[in-house]
Amino acid sequence: PDPGLPSPEPGWRVWPRQWPRWAPYATAVWGVVYAAVQTVWAATGTTVPWSPHVAYAPGVELALAVLALLAAGVCLATPWPLARRGRVTVAAVLAVAIPVFAMGMASLPAYVVTLAALSGVESATGFAHVLLNTVGLALLLLVGVSHRRRLRNRCPRCGAGHPGDGSGPLVHPPASVATRPTRIQVYLLMCGLLPWAVVKTIWTLGGDALSVTAEKWREENAGGSGAAKALASVGIDVTVLAALAGIFLLLGLMYPWGQVFPRWTPLLTGRRVPRLLPLLPAWLSAIGLSVYGVVLVIYAPLSAAGALPRIEPDGTFTSSAGITWMVLFGGLAFGGLGFALITAARSYATRTRPACANAATDAMPGK
Structure with missing residues (x-):
């Protein structure tokens, strides 16, 4: 060459x-x-x-x-x-x-x-x-x-109107924070996790709630993995831990450390975060969580009102009211987390959308 x-x-x-x-x-x-x-x-x-x-x-x-x-x-x-x-x-x-x-x-x-x-x-x-x-x-x-x-008639890769086939280098925007309305909306949606997480934590710590005793809860979860049992021994339910991981993802989508690796990532500090690294799990999780949450939030009150078949207690719950409340709490948690991920991911996708280098050059003053 x-x-x-x-x-x-x-x-x-x-x-x-x-x-x-x-x-x-x-x-x-x-x-x-x-x-x-x-x-x-x-x-x-x-x-x-x-x-x-x-x-x-x-x-x-x-x-x-x-x-x-x-x-x-x-x-x-x-x-x-x-x-x-x-x-x-x-x-x-x-x-x-x-x-x-x-x-x-x-x-x-x-x-x-x-x-x-x-x-x-x-x-x-x-x-x-x-x-x-x-x-x-x-x-x-x-x-x-x-x-x-x-x-x-836009570039199929970056969406901008520029000549060329859109296969050259990309220019990425600087790191930024989500807008204030977006942050407020996400935090409000995250509050839907609280009732569900509190009840789960009460059970894990040995308390009784919503017609479920701590003893029955331990029996139902006796067949769990060693990791789940180890977390439960210190009062952490594995599903609550998964929700905390979702919250971590939400924060990364809203703040600059989700776009540029921060100081507490020693080998990667200062490097740009690959755009799909947070977006892919956010979108894939948000779809299922939001749909499931909406179904539960609609079903629970209709069931309690008699418009739909009542939710019968299973081996853990001893009353229909208790399991109905938990279904509602689960809907608020899953739906809230799902829609929060959708909101934050949309903001992140907009703020981090790259442009083809020739489009960025054409947009410069004097060009």
Whole structure:
């Protein structure tokens, strides 16, 4: 190579920049794999749980397979100029596929918590199904964003209006704090965790609450992992610890140390935080938590009022009122954390959105 020219960048640095190019093809591969897995499960009668007590019917699995293939087909068409009918078809398929596959990965936070607690996975097929939906949802969102930007004659990668193919270096904005209204909204939503966390902590510390005795609580959790038992011995419930991790993520999304590694990260101090490092877990957790929380918050009062079947006490709870209150507290906690993550992640994504270097140069004064 000519010594006067700069050395070419390694592929591992260039490849992520070119995601608008490869995302449609990666989505097509995912669609074929997803359809094949769903078809095999339906043909063999494999149990794939949707909830602890409900499994996907073979007909539903085949419908999901068809939808995945349709999504794969329209994604392959997005990089090309499309007539009005083609644009409508792409928009319609993505409008259906994205919510469907988002619902399919809604239980991802629950699997993450059980794995973090070293409690194992209750259903291997259920976990595989959630992971397949998660990968598909992420790819479909990438394709949807780049397609929408192309339709607006914008750069499919950064969204700015500039010449070029959008494959060069990126310019990142300086670290910043979320706006005051955003911070207030997030803190208010975080308060939804308090009733649920207080009750869980009372049980873990040996107290009685909501018709559940400390003895019964210990019996029900006797089969937990060693890590969960060790945390419980010092009054920390593993799910409360997971919620604290969510709060840590929220703070990182709102303050500069979530964009530039702070001093208490010795080997990384001063380096830019990869944008997807906080955004990916935030978005993936927020979807499931917010949906689950809304369902519980709606169901609990309707059940108490008799509009829906009353929630019957199980082996831990001894009264219907106690378990109904806990369902409501859980809805406030999960929904509050989920919507707080959505709010903070939107702010973080806006504040940290990079621009292609040529777009930043064109925007300079005098250009």
